[in-house]
Amino acid sequence: MKKLILIAFAIIFTSSIAFAQSVQSGTWYAGVGEGFTLDKGTGERIVTISVEFPQPFEKRPTVTVGVNRLDTDKGTNTRFNVQATSVSRDGFTLKITTWGDTKIYGIGGFWIAHQ
DSSP states (O other), rough: OHHHHHHHHHHHHHHHHHHTTTTTEEEOOOOOOOOOOOTTSSEEEEEEEEEOSOOOOOOOOEEEEEEEEEEEEETTTOOEEEEEOOOOEEEEEEEEEEEOOOOOOEEEEEEEEEO
């Protein structure tokens, strides 16, 4: 019985290490400054951010992005889309899009990459 418990513990411990090594995360932010166009004009406007993973993955990971910070003009509708594009083993491009009369002064969030 002790041997069975030790084997189970070893499997769980090894799985935890493998899981920890296959997940990476970080934060991102874009705001008013050079190259930022989400607060200007009307129609579709796009800003991109290049993200490098701290450690390359063995194969291309799945990337999930989220928004937890948003500063917009109170006089316009709030429209935005945030997505991970061009995902590779080494990183990805974060694409932030707005359209119509929306004015975004700052937007930020997080990303999680996993295999």
